[in-house]
Amino acid sequence: MSRNLTAPRLRRMTARGQDEVDRIVDAWQRERPDLDVAPLHVLSRISRVARRLDQTRGTAFARHDVEGWEFDVLSALRRAGTPYELSPGALVQQTLVTSGTMTNRVDRLENRGLVRRRPAPNDRRGVLVELTDEGRDLVDAVMADLLAREQELLSHLPTRDRERLAVGLRTLLGELEG
Amino acid sequence: MSRNLTAPRLRRMTARGQDEVDRIVDAWQRERPDLDVAPLHVLSRISRVARRLDQTRGTAFARHDVEGWEFDVLSALRRAGTPYELSPGALVQQTLVTSGTMTNRVDRLENRGLVRRRPAPNDRRGVLVELTDEGRDLVDAVMADLLAREQELLSHLPTRDRERLAVGLRTLLGELEG
DNA sequence: GGGATTTATCTTGATATCAAGATACTGCTG
C-alpha cells in the first residue's frame, strides 16, 4: 500500500496558506496515519468548491428571479439552438436528474410560461419541450450575468493555471462518465 | 470585453477527446459568439465532476449501508480526534448545511446509535455530539474503502497533474470562502 | 446587576428530489 508519498510535495507548494480542505486532510492524516489520504486534496476539494459555487451562483440567479434548476433546463434548451426544443429524455441526460424530476421541472417552467410542451412528430409516446420567447430572453440575460461573475471569480488565476485545471478535470470526468 | 482569447489553446490541448462539457461549451460558443464562455471550461466542469463524484461515492457508501450525509457528519466527528465530539454549530460549519438540517441529521444518527448527544459543560444552551464506538468503527471502515476507490479514480492522472489540480482548486476555494 | 444584544439549538412548513412503478406506444422477431 503506497503511503502518502505525494503529501510532502503538496504541502511545500502551498506554504502560502491553508484552506479548509488542507485542515480537513491534515486532521485525517493525524488520525489515520496508516491511510494515504492524498486523494482528498483533489476530490474533497472538488466537492467543496462545487458546493460553494452553487451557493454563489444562487445569488446571481436570485437577481433574475430564477432558481438554479430552472437555469439548468432553460440553458440546455437554449444551447441546442433553433428551434430551441429537446425531448424530456434528452434534458434528463444533460442535467443528470431523474425522469420524475424532469417532469416536475418542465411542469413548473410551463406554468411560468418559460417553456411549452408539444407532441413529438412520428412518436405518439413522445413530447418536445420548447423554449418560449420569454424563456429565451431570460436565459440569455442570466447567462451573460453568470459569465461575468465567473470571469471575475477566475480573474486571479493565471490563464495557464485555468487550462491545467480544465485539462485535469476533463480527465477525471472522462473517468467518471466513461 | 475580452473575447474567448483562451479558447483556441484549450481546444488544441485537448484534441485527444471531448467530454460532455466540451460539447456544452462549444454549443454555447456557437449560439452566443458575442460572449466569452471560457470560464465554463473550469467552472461547469467542476460542477459536473462533483455531481458524478457524488453518484460514484453513493455506491461505495451503499455497501456499508451508509448515506452520504451520514458519512459527512460521522467523518467530521472522527477527524476531530479523541474524544470525538463537536458542537452542532461546529458540524454545521464543516458540512455546509443549515442548522435545521443538522438537527435532523443528528436525530437520525442518534436513532441509529452512531452518535450520542450530551449537554455541553459551562453552557446550558449547548450540546455536544459524540461518536459512539459503533459510529467510529463504521466511519473508519467506510473511509478506508472510499480512499481506495478514490485512489483508483486518480490513478490515471500523473502525480504532477494531481498537484496542479489541488493547487488550482485551492486558489478557487480561497476566492469562494474568503 | 439589569436590560439589550448575540449565540446556540431546535421547530415548522414548504419544496425539490429520487426510486420505483404505471401507462402508453413503438418496433423487432418469428
Added chain:
DNA sequence: CAGCAGTATCTTGATATCAAGATAAATCCC
C-alpha cells in the same frame, strides 16, 4: 401480423433540505 421486449414519459410516496422563526441561555455595557 401477433406477441413481446424496449422506449418515453408521467405518477406516486417517501425523504432530505432549506428559510424563517421560536426558545433559551450567555455576554456585553452602562
